[in-house]
Structures are given as structure tokens and as C-alpha cells.
Amino acid sequence: MKRPPTMKDIAAELELSVSTVARSLADSPRISRETRARVVSAAERLGYVVDLAARAMRSGTSSIVGLIVPDIRNDFYSTAAKAIADCCQERGHQLVLAVTDDDPKLELEHLRNLRSARALGFIIIPSVTPAQETLRLMRATPHVQFVRNCAKVESDWFGIEDGEAMRLAARHLIDLGHRRIAYIGSTVAISTGRDRLEGFRRTLQDAGIAIDDRLVKAGSCDTEFGFAAMQAILAEPQRPTAVVTAGARMSIGAYDCARAAGVDIPSELSFVGFSDSPTLRWCGNGLTTIALPVRELAMAATDFLFRKTASDQQSERPCRVMLAPGLLLRGSTAAPRCALVTA
Amino acid sequence: MKRPPTMKDIAAELELSVSTVARSLADSPRISRETRARVVSAAERLGYVVDLAARAMRSGTSSIVGLIVPDIRNDFYSTAAKAIADCCQERGHQLVLAVTDDDPKLELEHLRNLRSARALGFIIIPSVTPAQETLRLMRATPHVQFVRNCAKVESDWFGIEDGEAMRLAARHLIDLGHRRIAYIGSTVAISTGRDRLEGFRRTLQDAGIAIDDRLVKAGSCDTEFGFAAMQAILAEPQRPTAVVTAGARMSIGAYDCARAAGVDIPSELSFVGFSDSPTLRWCGNGLTTIALPVRELAMAATDFLFRKTASDQQSERPCRVMLAPGLLLRGSTAAPRCALVTA
DNA sequence: ATAGAGAGCGCAATCGATTGCGCAATTCGG
DNA sequence: CCGAATTGCGCAATCGATTGCGCTCTCTAT
Incomplete structure (x- = not known):
């Protein structure tokens, strides 16, 4: 006191x-x-x-770094948050956590707050449809886009090779002998959703496999959508033998649905999850999943932001860093029971 | 710019x-x-x-609220963080996230930072052995202790009825017919560890079951300890028929170990996990687990902190709120194969 | 008609750290 | 021994929001 x-x-x-x-x-x-x-x-x-307030006042900018994420309970984002928090701690910055729930209004409000706080900069996973003013505020403050990329703002972007992730998943299933493969991913309104679906499509095409559009579900990126999408897929007269998911939350929803419907994994359905977390190892026989270099990516993004704000020189062109995902082989994928291997 | x-x-x-x-x-x-x-x-x-910096300077205190957690990747804490972030957002406060990894040095550094920032107050899950200066700083700033309680500082505390949690778990196993029950929990140096073990002990005693101390493991609260503890338990000449865990991370480690050792759950070993997360539903046949009212507790704590800092009057005696846990019955517990039901 | 009340707004100080400028003391070179 | 250079430190302004005090001007009541 x-x-x-x-x-x-x-x-x-x-x-x-x-x-x-x-x-x-x-x-x-x-x-x-x-x-x-x-x-x-x-x-x-x-x-x-x-007194950081006094210092911020004099210098015109505080040592606050903002982190704007849609969902901190998601293992992917909390892992990133940990990495970013570590970086900030090392350099004596405060990390302000802003959770948007993918709501453009909340996103804007948080951005305004960060501006009020004269934040040094921020790391943002942009929402699906950012507000106009959000875009303006983004352009006015040093920042880095993380994972998702909002093309309406030309800024530095640290992401995953999304197409490659889906290529790995699809290729794996194709190699096992699957030909009828479903896709559950996020809306193509987001850069990641677009790139992932694109990667999936291309891989199947390259393998000479026709794509049944009824097995391709792209919608919101929450658990509920994953559940509904899987439900729709299981209701198809001719079920797929495998499913790839392209989003962590919907992956869980889809898996829930399949298990709840009594579908045996992998004998009836091979399942490739998205993103990893400690407990996924023991889902059924273990979940084959796409593993992402989250920590590395987050640290790279944060370092970059610091370097950018430290040097007053405006960087020439936006930086774009993409890290490669990996495939964790576990027990949720296997050869289809009636392999239609034509080759 | x-x-x-x-x-x-x-x-x-x-x-x-x-x-x-x-x-x-x-x-x-x-x-x-x-x-x-x-x-x-x-x-x-x-x-x-x-300009929040200017305002903070005039008023002597900023609108920053600190959240000091040992591990943001833990579903328990990230759920709490979400709830707290929501509360802060509603009231126009910034939430500064500080991750300690249970390291007293980091904890102290973060506390110093919050003091520098003239934080309004903070919510802290205290580390196991806080530094002397940490205690001083805690006493000097409005705060709420969350879940864990460091008795060395007399302050408001929002926690779980830890004893009751273990009573539920133990009672459930006893009712199923188990008599040889192991316990894997966190060190008794933490209030939660103490209370949980106490609850476990008392429940077994009340049921007239002798406790085999070789089956009681209390140590650090990380995944590795859980793994090691389970390993030791499985190495016992007379294995238990059931295990209760008293910590989220160690619960995962212990489960990992059992599965990796090829132990069939629940036929060879009933397993009660601790804390819930979406993916736990599908671990094997589903994990029977202690569910905690995290969000409610976190919101209550945050509200309390706000009320406390708003009214300049010093509260008379420290507030102490305990919420009751629940037991989620799923597939990882069952009657023992050779039930020694004597009654 | 005029004092008193009140409404509407400006002056200036304050919070704490930072920094350009200037003053004084010391040391150095010649 | 003297001007110049260097060292050591203080003065005062600045950043932006906030607020007590006080100055006008209008309106009302006596």
C-alpha cells in the first residue's frame, strides 16, 4: 500500500x-x-x-508485448504462449494476454487496449474476419502475424507449411492403400484453411485419386464443427476408409464423433489428427497426427518482433517464415480392410 | 509510428x-x-x-492484473487463464501472463516486474518454495492465492476442496471392491499436496483399510515424477489393483507409464486421473477423473480481487473460498478381478 | 438594481524517469 | 602560471492525463 x-x-x-x-x-x-x-x-x-509507467510515458512506448490468440486452452496456442512468455521474460518485457474467441469485436477491443497501453508490438493470430479498424490498428503498430495470415495487412508472417502438412497426412494414407479419403478442415476464409485444403487436393490429384466433394468439409474451426462434419461423413452411403483433419479443435470433435458412433479406429476408419498434445498419445491406440514445431516458430516470431522494434529502420519487405510440420505415426491409421490397391 | x-x-x-x-x-x-x-x-x-501509462502515472497504479502460473500448457491453468482473461477484458484491465515453471527465481522476477508496472493486483499459484523477497512483495500488493496456498503469507485464497477430491476418488475405488490402492501425488510441501494425501489417508482409514506406505508416492508435480512413481509401483512384488493420482501432470505421466508397461486398464489396474481436458475422454476407454470447477473458481477469484482493489478499505480477515470437485466416471475404473470383498 | 448562487471552463501543478544544456571543479598541455 | 579540455553533477523541461482552485459570465431572488 x-x-x-x-x-x-x-x-x-x-x-x-x-x-x-x-x-x-x-x-x-x-x-x-x-x-x-x-x-x-x-x-x-x-x-x-x-516505474514502468513513467518510463513508458517519457519514451512514448511501453515494454508491453501483446499476444492475441483465439483460444488459450488449445494446446497449440498455449505452447506458443509459453515460448513467447519465455522470450519476453528474458528480455524484461511484459506479456499481455488477449483472448479473442475468434470474435472480431473482442479482437478489436484488445487491439485498442494495446494501443492505449502504447504496446511495443504484438503477436497476433488474426481472427477469421477482422474489422476494418482492426486492420488500421495493425498497420499502425509493429506486429507479427502468427500461423494464420491475414492478407489484407502486409506484415511479417510466421507460419506452418500448411500444404506440406496435408501432403504428409494424405500421402501416408495413400501409401497405406486408402483411396476414399475424407477431409475435415477449417474455412477457406483463413489462410491456413485454404492452404491445407489445397495441399490435400493436390496430393490426391497427384496420386491420380478423384476427390469426392461430399467428403470434403470445410467450416468453422471449433470442436462442434468437427463433430458435425464427421457425423455427415459417416452418414454417407459410401463411407470413406480414412479421414484427415486440418485443425486441432475440429480434430478432437471429429474423433469424439467417430468414437461415439462406435466406429472402430483404425480397422473401419483411419484417422489422422492435427497438432499434438501429451494426452493424444493414448487416445485409443494412440493418435497418428501432424506435429507442428510450435515452440520454434513462436520463438522465431518473438525474436523477430524484438529485432524489428529495436531497429528503428523499417524493414523493406515483409518477412515470411514457414516451418515444416512432421507426421507422428501412432495407432489410429492402418491399411484399409479391403484395400483397393490397383497398382 | x-x-x-x-x-x-x-x-x-x-x-x-x-x-x-x-x-x-x-x-x-x-x-x-x-x-x-x-x-x-x-x-x-x-x-x-x-494513454494508460500517463493515467497510471497520475493515479499511482495501472490497470494491469498479473497472473502468475507455474505452467500455462496445463489444461487446468489455461482454463483458469481463460476465465481470468474474460473477467479482465470485461472490466478493461490488461492481463499480464507470467509463467514460472515452478522456479522461485522466475517467480520473484515476475513479481518484481509487476511491481515495476504498478500492477493493480495479481492472482498467483505460488511456487513450492517462494523466496523471502517474494513473500515480502506479496504482502505489499493486493493479490489472491489460487488453488495452492502458501501459508507464510496471510492472504485470500481460492481453492479446491482437495481432501474431498481424494475422498471421492478413494471412495469410488473402495466401493468397487478395491482394497490395495496406490496414491501418486505432489509433494506435501504444497498445501494441495498435503490436503490431498490427507483426504486419501483418512478415507482409507475410515473404511478400515490399512495403508501400505510403499504404495504412497508424493514428489514433484511434473509428468516425469508421475511416470517414475508408477514405475516404482508396478515394480512392487504385490501390485495394487487401483491407483489414484492427485495432480494433472503426474496423472498423465503415470497413465503413460502404465500403458507403456502394457498394463491393461481397468482390468489389471483401475486408474483415477486428476483434472479433466477434452482429450482425456478418449484415453483408452476414457479416463475416470476428478473434475474441478476451474472456471467458476477462477472467476470468483478475479471478481474478488477486483472488489478488493476497488474498495480502499482493507478487508478484515483473509477470505477463503473452497469449491467442491466432482468425479467423472468413465472407463478406467472397474471392480478388481479378484475382489477381496470381505463384507 | 445588485448581491449571491451556480454553471462552464482555464491555469497550473502533479505523477516519475529521462536528457540536453550549463555550471563548476579538476587536470592537462605548453 | 594560464587557457583549454575533461570530468562530475544539477537545473529544468518533457511525456499525457488528471484535478483543486479560481476566474468569468449568466441567472435569480430580494
């Missing part, structure tokens, strides 16, 4: 001016060793800490 | 004084409707937002 001591208090204690205290603490040259030592020791003794 | 407009800019635009602008925006009485309207519209037009 009693306010923390300020430089003024230190100055009074040592009968020095505030400027001298400031310069001592800032390790400025024009201060004698002796004075500096006295100041430092007094600061420690009194329990002095800089 | 161009600085956001300030009250001064608005004042200049309308040829008013800064004070009038401030009062208009603050909805102060002594301002005519007309002036207020002009100011508000100009503010909107220019895209004005308060």
Missing part, C-alpha cells in the same frame, strides 16, 4: 540530484564510480524499482 | 483547454452537454485513446 520508493527518495537519501541518480542507475558515463556505487547500493537498500 | 493523438490535440482542434477535454471524456458534471458532445465526437474522429 505504501508507494514504492522513487528516484527522488534515493536522491534525498544521498543528498544528490535526481538526474545523478537516474544516470547512475542507467550506467551513464559521466558519473564517478564512487557515486554510482553509492546510488546503486541505496537503491537496493530502499527496494527501488523503476 | 506516428504517435496517437492526445487530449492536447483534441483541445487544439476545438480551441478548448486540455482540462475541459479531460472532464468531457471523464463524464464530469461541470461540463455543458454541448461541449461534451463536441469533444467526444472529435475524440472519435481523431482516433483518440487514453
Whole structure:
């Protein structure tokens, strides 16, 4: 409750001016060793800490970094958050967590807040349909787009090779002998949704497999959609022998649905999940899934943001970093019971 | 890059004084409707937002709320974080996320940072062994202890009825006919660890079941410990027929170990997990687990913190809120193969 | 008609850290 | 021994929002 001591208090204690205290603490040259030592020791003794608000006011920008995510309970984002938090901690920045639930209104509000706080910059997983003002605010503040890319703002983007992820999944199933493969992914309104579906399509085409559009479901990226999509797929007269999912939450929903419907995995249906988390290892016989280099990507993005805000020079063209996903082979995929291997 | 407009800019635009602008925006009485309207519209037009740093400086405290957690990837904590973030968003506070990894040094550093930021208050899951200065800083700032309770600081505490959680788990197993029940929990150095073990012990005693101390493992609360503890338990000459776990991470580790060792759950071993997450539903035949009212608890804690910081009156005695856990019955528990039901 | 009430708004100080400028003391070169 | 260079430190302004105080001007009541 009693306010923390300020430089003024230190100055009074040592009968020095505030400027001298400031310069001592800032390790400025024009201060004698002796004075500096006295100041430092007094600061420690009194329990002095800089007032970040005051510093932010002077410098015009705070040391706050924003993280704008749609869902912190998602293992993918919480892993990223951890990595980003680590980076911020190392460099003495505060990490402000903003959860949007993919709601453009909340997203905008959080962006306004960060602007109010004079945030140094932010890392954002853009919502599906950002508001106009959101775009304006993004352009006005240093930031990095994470995973998803909103093309309406030309900015640096750290993502996953989404097409490659789906190629891995589809290729794996094709190699096992599957020919009738369903796809459950997020809306093509998001960059990741587009790229993933594209990767899936191309892989099947390259393998000379026709795509049954009734088995391709792209919608919102939540658990409910995954569940509904799987339900629709299972209701098809001619069921697929395999499913790839292209989103963590919908992957869980789809898996839930299949299990609840009593579908045996993998004998009746091979299932490729998306993103990994510790518990997925023991879903049934283990979930074959796409593993993403989340931590590496998040750290790269954060480092980049710091470097960008540190150098006042505007970067020439937007940076674009894509990391490669991997495929974790576990027990949810197998050869189809009646393999239609024609080759 | 161009600085956001300030009250001064608005004042200049309308040829008013800064004070009038401030009062208009603050909805102060002594301002005519007309002036207020002009100011508000100009503010909107220019895209004005308060400078939180400046406001914090004047008021002596920022609108920042800290959240200090050991692990944001843990579903329990990320669920809490979501609830807390929602509360903060509603009231226009910024949520600063600080992850400690249960490291007292990091914990202290984060606490110092929050002090630097003149945080309004914070919600903390205290680490196992907080540093002396951590305790001092806690006493100096409004805060709420969440789930874990560090008795060295007398403060408000929002927790789970830990003893009751273990009673539910143990009672369930006993009712199924188990008599040889192992326990894997966190160190008794933490309040939760203590209370949980206590609840377990008492329930077995009340049922007249002797406790084999070789089957009681209490250690660090990470996945690795859970794994090791299960390994030790499985190595016992006389294996237990059931295990209860008392911590989310160690629960996963223990489950991993059992599955990896080829133990059939539940026929060879009944397993009660701790804390729930969407994917746990499909671990094997589903994981019977203790479900915690995380969101409710987190919201209650946050609300309380806000009420506390709003009223300048010091609360008389520390508040202590405990919510009751539940038991989610799924497929990982069953009657033991050779039930030694004596009754 | 005029004092008193109140409404509407401006002046200036404040919060704490930072920094350009300037003053004084010391040291150096010649 | 003197001007110049260097070192060590203080003054004062600045960042933007907030607020107590006080100055006008209008309106009302006596």
C-alpha cells in the first residue's frame, strides 16, 4: 500500500540530484564510480524499482508485448504462449494476454487496449474476419502475424507449411492403400484453411485419386464443427476408409464423433489428427497426427518482433517464415480392410 | 509510428483547454452537454485513446492484473487463464501472463516486474518454495492465492476442496471392491499436496483399510515424477489393483507409464486421473477423473480481487473460498478381478 | 438594481524517469 | 602560471492525463 520508493527518495537519501541518480542507475558515463556505487547500493537498500509507467510515458512506448490468440486452452496456442512468455521474460518485457474467441469485436477491443497501453508490438493470430479498424490498428503498430495470415495487412508472417502438412497426412494414407479419403478442415476464409485444403487436393490429384466433394468439409474451426462434419461423413452411403483433419479443435470433435458412433479406429476408419498434445498419445491406440514445431516458430516470431522494434529502420519487405510440420505415426491409421490397391 | 493523438490535440482542434477535454471524456458534471458532445465526437474522429501509462502515472497504479502460473500448457491453468482473461477484458484491465515453471527465481522476477508496472493486483499459484523477497512483495500488493496456498503469507485464497477430491476418488475405488490402492501425488510441501494425501489417508482409514506406505508416492508435480512413481509401483512384488493420482501432470505421466508397461486398464489396474481436458475422454476407454470447477473458481477469484482493489478499505480477515470437485466416471475404473470383498 | 448562487471552463501543478544544456571543479598541455 | 579540455553533477523541461482552485459570465431572488 505504501508507494514504492522513487528516484527522488534515493536522491534525498544521498543528498544528490535526481538526474545523478537516474544516470547512475542507467550506467551513464559521466558519473564517478564512487557515486554510482553509492546510488546503486541505496537503491537496493530502499527496494527501488523503476516505474514502468513513467518510463513508458517519457519514451512514448511501453515494454508491453501483446499476444492475441483465439483460444488459450488449445494446446497449440498455449505452447506458443509459453515460448513467447519465455522470450519476453528474458528480455524484461511484459506479456499481455488477449483472448479473442475468434470474435472480431473482442479482437478489436484488445487491439485498442494495446494501443492505449502504447504496446511495443504484438503477436497476433488474426481472427477469421477482422474489422476494418482492426486492420488500421495493425498497420499502425509493429506486429507479427502468427500461423494464420491475414492478407489484407502486409506484415511479417510466421507460419506452418500448411500444404506440406496435408501432403504428409494424405500421402501416408495413400501409401497405406486408402483411396476414399475424407477431409475435415477449417474455412477457406483463413489462410491456413485454404492452404491445407489445397495441399490435400493436390496430393490426391497427384496420386491420380478423384476427390469426392461430399467428403470434403470445410467450416468453422471449433470442436462442434468437427463433430458435425464427421457425423455427415459417416452418414454417407459410401463411407470413406480414412479421414484427415486440418485443425486441432475440429480434430478432437471429429474423433469424439467417430468414437461415439462406435466406429472402430483404425480397422473401419483411419484417422489422422492435427497438432499434438501429451494426452493424444493414448487416445485409443494412440493418435497418428501432424506435429507442428510450435515452440520454434513462436520463438522465431518473438525474436523477430524484438529485432524489428529495436531497429528503428523499417524493414523493406515483409518477412515470411514457414516451418515444416512432421507426421507422428501412432495407432489410429492402418491399411484399409479391403484395400483397393490397383497398382 | 506516428504517435496517437492526445487530449492536447483534441483541445487544439476545438480551441478548448486540455482540462475541459479531460472532464468531457471523464463524464464530469461541470461540463455543458454541448461541449461534451463536441469533444467526444472529435475524440472519435481523431482516433483518440487514453494513454494508460500517463493515467497510471497520475493515479499511482495501472490497470494491469498479473497472473502468475507455474505452467500455462496445463489444461487446468489455461482454463483458469481463460476465465481470468474474460473477467479482465470485461472490466478493461490488461492481463499480464507470467509463467514460472515452478522456479522461485522466475517467480520473484515476475513479481518484481509487476511491481515495476504498478500492477493493480495479481492472482498467483505460488511456487513450492517462494523466496523471502517474494513473500515480502506479496504482502505489499493486493493479490489472491489460487488453488495452492502458501501459508507464510496471510492472504485470500481460492481453492479446491482437495481432501474431498481424494475422498471421492478413494471412495469410488473402495466401493468397487478395491482394497490395495496406490496414491501418486505432489509433494506435501504444497498445501494441495498435503490436503490431498490427507483426504486419501483418512478415507482409507475410515473404511478400515490399512495403508501400505510403499504404495504412497508424493514428489514433484511434473509428468516425469508421475511416470517414475508408477514405475516404482508396478515394480512392487504385490501390485495394487487401483491407483489414484492427485495432480494433472503426474496423472498423465503415470497413465503413460502404465500403458507403456502394457498394463491393461481397468482390468489389471483401475486408474483415477486428476483434472479433466477434452482429450482425456478418449484415453483408452476414457479416463475416470476428478473434475474441478476451474472456471467458476477462477472467476470468483478475479471478481474478488477486483472488489478488493476497488474498495480502499482493507478487508478484515483473509477470505477463503473452497469449491467442491466432482468425479467423472468413465472407463478406467472397474471392480478388481479378484475382489477381496470381505463384507 | 445588485448581491449571491451556480454553471462552464482555464491555469497550473502533479505523477516519475529521462536528457540536453550549463555550471563548476579538476587536470592537462605548453 | 594560464587557457583549454575533461570530468562530475544539477537545473529544468518533457511525456499525457488528471484535478483543486479560481476566474468569468449568466441567472435569480430580494
